[in-house]
Amino acid sequence: MNRILVPVDFSEHSANALEVAAQLAKKTNAEIMVVHMLGISDAVLTKDESQSFMEAKFYMKLAKKRFAEFLDKPYLKDLKITETVQNYTVFTEIGQIAKENGAELIVMGSHGTSGLSEIFVGSNTEKVVRSAEVPVLVIKKQRSDFKMEKVVFAFDFRVESTEAYHRAVNFFSQMKAQLHLVHVNLPGVQFMNTTEIQKDIDGFIRVAHHGELPAHIHVAMVSDYSVEDGVYNYAKKVDADAITITTHGRSGLAHFFKGSIGEDIANHVDLPVMTFKI
Incomplete structure (x- = not known):
């Protein structure tokens, strides 16, 4: 396996997914691609050009700062990590990002609590599962010994x-x-x-x-x-x-x-x- 894609929102659930991805990457010598869906609203993008640029720049800088903090984890040591911020608000785009970057697996966190079907239905995870051509691994809790x-x-x-x-x-x-x-x-x-x-x-x-x-x-x-x-x-x-x-x-x-x-x-x-x- 060459590349694993991990969508993150800097939450505990995405941290759990990242930790599992790290363990898989070490076993398969894979690279991890971490994607944050910035999701700048249409309201921002339709403002005048200068204000739109400044606000977008601010959000990008903020995302990069949070990435630096989020990826400062011991289990990522010695792994090849690439990070990207995408201005998508629709999670079906994750499958396309995986395809374009040659990812062979998507690892996502979930907080589903009402049974297996409810992990996905009506959630961002479910949208990725429906649209992605590559396998999707859904992680619900921390698994340091995955x-x-x-x-x-x-x-x-x-x-x-x-x-x-x-x-x-x-x-x-x-x-x-x-x-x-x-x-x-x-x-x-x-x-x-x-x-x-x-x-x-x-x-x-x-x-x-x-x-x-x-x-x-x-x-x-x-x-x-x-x-x-x-x-x-x-x-x-x-x-x-x-x-x-x-x-x-x-x-x-x-x-x-x-x-x-x-x-x-x-x-x-x-x-x-x-x-x-x-």
């Missing part, structure tokens, strides 16, 4: 997900991570028996791996009352370091995560979540 040795991948084993699946497999191979593909069987109209589920899994493996699953990839079938419950309960069972999902850009995560999330599940939502766009 690792990716064991990852749970909530997966539907559909052929349309093959490309995103391969990108995920390649990424986690770089991390030398053990990958657990989890199919959650739900009650009601979505219920499938073991034979039906296994047929879907076998069919996908034939397409994705020519029938032979790599040794570091494991498949599990679990039954639960919601996808969220099944994923979190399995992640807890195997002591996973992170959870991975695929998402469609047009519909965000709503197609995958439906229904309410119990309070006990919300309490475990602090696991890092990584998304790969289909």
